[in-house]
Amino acid sequence: xxxRFLKQRMKMVETQIRLRGIKDQRVQKAxxxxxxxxxxxxxxxxxxxxxxxxxxxxxxxxxxPYIVALMTEAMxxxxxxxxxxxxxxxxxxxxxxxxxxxxVFSIERIASLANAARTILDALGYYNVAIRVGxxxxxxxxxxxxxxxxxxxxxxxVPRPLLxxxxxxxxxxxPVGTRSSQMLLKLTRLSDEPEDVKQERLCGxxxxxxxxxxxWKD
Ligand code: SAM
Numbered sequence: 001x002x003x004r005f006l007k008q009r010m011k012m013v014e015t016q017i018r019l020r021g022i023k024d025q026r027v028q029k030a031x032x033x034x035x036x037x038x039x040x041x042x043x044x045x046x047x048x049x050x051x052x053x054x055x056x057x058x059x060x061x062x063x064x065p066y067i068v069a070l071m072t073e074a075m076x077x078x079x080x081x082x083x084x085x086x087x088x089x090x091x092x093x094x095x096x097x098x099x100x101x102x103x104v105f106s107i108e109r110i111a112s113l114a115n116a117a118r119t120i121l122d123a124l125g126y127y128n129v130a131i132r133v134g135x136x137x138x139x140x141x142x143x144x145x146x147x148x149x150x151x152x153x154x155x156x157x158v159p160r161p162l163l164x165x166x167x168x169x170x171x172x173x174x175p176v177g178t179r180s181s182q183m184l185l186k187l188t189r190l191s192d193e194p195e196d197v198k199q200e201r202l203c204g205x206x207x208x209x210x211x212x213x214x215x216w217k218d
Contacts, residue, residue, distance in 0.1 A: 009035070060110070091116070161214065168189055
């Protein structure tokens, strides 16, 4: 596959990721490797390594590279864990998770996005990813517990099923707030009790809505 964007990608990681404080070298390497431009429309290839989110189909977005890195670093992946992603979107962050975790389970509510992501992930050889179309606010109970969970859409509250499906010691990274602005939270489950969590605030952010039974209602 053509890699005429390699230079831009290396520069993105250096200036937007490393110099901004993302220290996890496995995250840096994954972002150096994965061809982000292939996850956006051809007309946007030249902007794929810019320091901002970009539109994808169905009024959704591919997140800003720094936010993807921050969320992934907060998941503290070591390579063997099972992870859950809510909001497959373009599949870009899914690919990063596939590089860094053992198995990835990703849920997307819009079937056409899930299908497009599946096609590109297959083309890139990420066979450790399972994608399901549905309401991710219920989680993926049959595959739980997960060592880490990431939610890539803004929620009004932390969906309880996700806490239940997080392994003790596991990390849940999720933007929580209003429809127009959220705080990116990292919750670490401390014991067998789902609500026994340590909460850290990572940064303010603005995501598209998490729509579902345990999210926004429409
Ligand atoms: N991480 C993605 C990427 O790299 O392209 C960006 C995801 S985009 C910001 C958020 C996605 O969450 C959208 O594709 C949206 O359709 C999806 N979404 C919103 N509510 C959802 C839900 N309840 N379950 C699953 N996906 C949901």
